[in-house]
Amino acid sequence: MLPVDLPGTVRDALLAPLVDHHCHGVRRDDLNRARFELLISEGGNPAPPGTTHFDTPFGAAVRRWCAPLLGLEPHAPPAVYLTRRAELGAGEVNRRLLTGAGVVAFLVDATPDETGDLDVLSAAEMGRHGGAAADEIVRIEHIERDVAETAELTADYLDTLEEELTARAARAVGLKTVIGSLSGLDVDPVPPATGAVIAAANRRLADPKGPLTDPVLLQHLLWSAVEVARERGLPVQFHSGFGGSLEPHRTDPVRLSAFVRALQPAGVPVILLHCYPFHRQAAYLAGVFPHVYVDVGLALPHTAAASARVMDELLELAPYHKQLFSSGCRGVAESGYLGALYFRRALGAALGARLGAGEWSAADAARIAHMIGSGNARRVYRL
Structure with missing residues (x-):
């Protein structure tokens, strides 16, 4: 899989077990x-x-x-x-492909898809099929949906939302938001006013089963999650760039810059997921803000043979201690296997180019491969 002229220490570092810091459950049925x-x-x-x-x-x-x-x-x-x-059969396919990915820990967003489909592996099952440890990433919009469907009064809704965020965070290693696909990433650098939140909650309870689109309530949910993350020392993942049917102009991570700047004093790590085709902009944010981290995630298997160019562009500016690996695995185990494979191939090609140019030593390349493949995730998520 890797360039043949890589030093042995660099090859070993690239083939070492990975921490997949963002993936989903795969289907358990045929x-x-x-x-x-x-x-x-x-x-x-x-x-x-x-x-x-x-x-x-x-x-x-x-x-x-x-x-x-x-x-x-x-x-x-x-x-x-x-x-x-x-x-x-699905069970054997999942075992072969997830094990073949060479992952030591899966951090799983186990949220059901938009249809409420539950026929996917849980975080624990992903770990068992892949021969790895597994932890949960909690999607905050899923928590809100559960609360909205059961609350009867506005006060109950707001109190329960805070309680559920706290309770779910206690069992997770990170929080995640898909606010980019719901209202864009123009996140206000201050929480919304209490009166506006109460009015928005009243509107929400009038249609609790519908998608959450109210910008005031989305802002309130996000800032509530940030406070929970600050208290527990958890990172917050932001889905941006490539993935699903997101509108590209709404998911450029630079649109988060004011919000990111406001979070800096709190020290909450912000992780920008799947940033392609905005990976250069995301690399800039990671370079100037100490609490911002990036990956290109599922862009690598979806660009496949061109993945080395994407990885090379991310490495242009993003600090090496701010980059993470994720497969973006979702639905089929093939996505998890290919995410790991193309990550290794792309990073191997980028390291080889720098070694060949005399920019890095073999020790530098091996150390950076370990950082991006697993070390940075272990540190940020406190694994």
Whole structure:
């Protein structure tokens, strides 16, 4: 998988077990072709008639790299690959691919998808299938939805929301928000006024099962989570850039700069997830703010053969102690395996280029590979 001319110490560092600091549970059931193709596309929509999501960088990578783990030749045709997947069964496929990723700890956002689908592996099950430790990342919007559906009065809603955030954080290693997909990342640098929050809560309880879109309530939820994170010493993940059907102009992490600056005195680590194609902007934020961290996550397996260029661009400016590995694994175990594989390949190519140019020593390259692959996550999440 790695450049052949890398020193042995650097190869060992790249192949060392990783901490996957952001992933989701994968499906526990057998999938037909239509469902599988939906899950390998970040847009979540079927391919146009007469086409297939296997004709993407990610789809080609599945056939090239995942097929051998299922006992097939590289580049197996899609129909052959899916037939073999069905023969082995979801449990065995998940075990082979998650174990093959070489992950020592999964940090799992176990939130059900937008349809409430619960047929995915829990954090503990991800760990068992992958032969690794596992901890939970709590998505704050999921907590709010649970509270809204059960609260009857505004006071109950606001009090219970605070209590649930605190209780769930006590069992987690980090918090996460998808506010970028709900209202953009223009987060106010101060919490909203109490009166505005009460009025927004009244509106929310009039339609508790709908998606949370009220900007005042989103701001209140986020600032409440920040306070819990500060008290417990937890980081907060922000989904930005690539992933799902997010609007790119709304998820540029630079839009967070005022909020990030306001958080600096509190010392709450801010982690920008999947920043592509804004990874250079995210690298800038990580370079100027001491509490900001970045990854390019699922952009690497989805750019596949071009992933080395993405990694190289992140390394241009982001401090090496501020970068993390995540697979962004979701839905199918192939995403976890390919996330780890392309991370190692991309970082290996970038390290090799710097070694070849005489910029780094082999000891430097090995140390940085360990930091990004696992050391930084262990420190930030206090693993």
